[in-house]
Amino acid sequence: MIARYTRPEMGKIWSEENKFSKWLEVELAVCEAYAERGEIPASAWNKIRTRAKFDIHRIQEIEKITHHDVIAFLTNLAENIGPESRYVHMGMTSSDVLDTAMALLMREAGQLLLHGLQQLRNVLARRAVEFKDTPCIGRTHGVHAEPITFGLKLALWYDEVRRHIDRLQAAIATISVGKISGAVGTFAYSDPQIEEKVCRKLGLQPAPVSSQIVQRDRYAHFLTTLALVGASLEKFATELRALQRTEILETEEHFAKGQKGSSAMPHKRNPIICERIVGMARLLRGNAIAAMENVALWHERDISHSSVERVILPDSTIILDYMVDKMTNLIDHMKVYPENMLRNLHLTRGLIHSEAILLALTKKGLTREQAYAVVQQNAHRIWNTGEQFKDAILQDEQVKKYLSVEEIEACFDLKKNLRHVDYIFKRVGLI
Numbered sequence: 444m445i446a447r448y449t450r451p452e453m454g455k456i457w458s459e460e461n462k463f464s465k466w467l468e469v470e471l472a473v474c475e476a477y478a479e480r481g482e483i484p485a486s487a488w489n490k491i492r493t494r495a496k497f498d499i500h501r502i503q504e505i506e507k508i509t510h511h512d513v514i515a516f517l518t519n520l521a522e523n524i525g526p527e528s529r530y531v532h533m534g535m536t537s538s539d540v541l542d543t544a545m546a547l548l549m550r551e552a553g554q555l556l557l558h559g560l561q562q563l564r565n566v567l568a569r570r571a572v573e574f575k576d577t578p579c580i581g582r583t584h585g586v587h588a589e590p591i592t593f594g595l596k597l598a599l600w601y602d603e604v605r606r607h608i609d610r611l612q613a614a615i616a617t618i619s620v621g622k623i624s625g626a627v628g629t630f631a632y633s634d635p636q637i638e639e640k641v642c643r644k645l646g647l648q649p650a651p652v653s654s655q656i657v658q659r660d661r662y663a664h665f666l667t668t669l670a671l672v673g674a675s676l677e678k679f680a681t682e683l684r685a686l687q688r689t690e691i692l693e694t695e696e697h698f699a700k701g702q703k704g705s706s707a708m709p710h711k712r713n714p715i716i717c718e719r720i721v722g723m724a725r726l727l728r729g730n731a732i733a734a735m736e737n738v739a740l741w742h743e744r745d746i747s748h749s750s751v752e753r754v755i756l757p758d759s760t761i762i763l764d765y766m767v768d769k770m771t772n773l774i775d776h777m778k779v780y781p782e783n784m785l786r787n788l789h790l791t792r793g794l795i796h797s798e799a800i801l802l803a804l805t806k807k808g809l810t811r812e813q814a815y816a817v818v819q820q821n822a823h824r825i826w827n828t829g830e831q832f833k834d835a836i837l838q839d840e841q842v843k844k845y846l847s848v849e850e851i852e853a854c855f856d857l858k859k860n861l862r863h864v865d866y867i868f869k870r871v872g873l874i
Contacts, residue, residue, distance in 0.1 A: 468544070490527045494527075497520060557611055621642045623649075666734035693784045717773070803850060
């Protein structure tokens with residue numbers, strides 16, 4: 444991933460230094476397990492433990508000749524360890540190192556993402572409560588429907604993020620497995636107890652059964668989870684972009700001092716963070732598809748997945764880390780305009796209360812079809828004449844046969860629409 448979208452902590456996880464450190468951690472854990480069984484002499488293990496170091500530039504030099512990164516890494520270790528290096532990588536295949544180390548890297552990245560989602564959840568909780576009683580119009584199909592509150596919209600997102608935290612925790616557990624089972628998963632030149640000791644030391648579960656690799660449905664689970672989180676962030680961003688339209692302007696991204704919106708139009712204040720998040724969600728979905736295509740490999744393994752994973756695993760976690768951070772800051776600092784929300788709420792001159800009139804008429808004995816026809820007739824006239832819907836209803840002779848003035852007035856009471864907001868907030872755990 445390009446540096447522009449890489450935050451330092453996540454970038455460090457996917458650095459070459461950290462990657463080779465994890466490889467070394469796996470190799471040393473295997474050597475230690477053998478040493479504990481007496482299969483590596485104590486003196487040799489001591490030399491391995493103290494001398495095992497790597498040099499990234501040297502590994503790169505060797506790889507230019509070997510065209511094999513694990514062999515280049517092992518060769519560099521051997522240069523530093525000496526003759527005792529013959530015990531390193533004993534009974535192992537490259538994927539024993541690669542997949543077990545990758546589990547450590549993905550877990551590390553996943554935990555960082557979890558922390559970010561927890562921060563986003565907390566910000567959403569705070570702002571949802573802040574705007575719990577701020578009325579605004581709910582829209583379906585992009586058209587005014589019925590009143591909600593802006594806090595309810597944020598509470599909905601809060602609950603969605605909470606589900607994503609659960610999903611990501613499950614996905615991290617799924618990928619937190621290692622294997623030290625050899626070339627085709629049979630432990631032909633190793634022992635399952637070695638694998639169990641190594642995984643226990645590294646905080647992983649041993650894969651119950653493996654081929655040459657840990658099965659890629661695990662990776663696909665992880666990456667599809669990231670894509671799903673990204674889809675929700677895209678949803679939030681799309682909504683906020685729409686609400687920032689000039690003719691709506693119910694919310695707005697924070698616009699910093701000195702920030703510019705357009706090279707041509709000095710007045711522009713564009714929702715660039717939201718737009719960026721929407722674009723990045725597309726990358727996550729594409730990477731998730733690639734991860735699913737990596738599941739079907741030939742026989743006990745081919746290498747077609749490797750080049751893909753070198754890109755999609757770091758990139759997806761880096762992208763989502765960036766998206767979560769930006770969305771958290773956006774929600775935290777966004778401007779909210781309650782007066783514009785109220786203005787937009789009344790834009791249709793009371794038509795948003797049509798269901799209340801419909802239900803009131805049915806309770807008085809009209810069939811639903813009859814009541815619907817009466818209300819729709821008045822509503823269509825309002826669209827064309829610019830009258831207030833309540834005035835039209837008050838003057839409708841058929842309506843007056845069934846509803847008193849007081850009953851009609853009650854249908855236009857905004858508080859009635861929003862009377863269960865506190866209950867919803869309690870149910871979601873926000874109050």
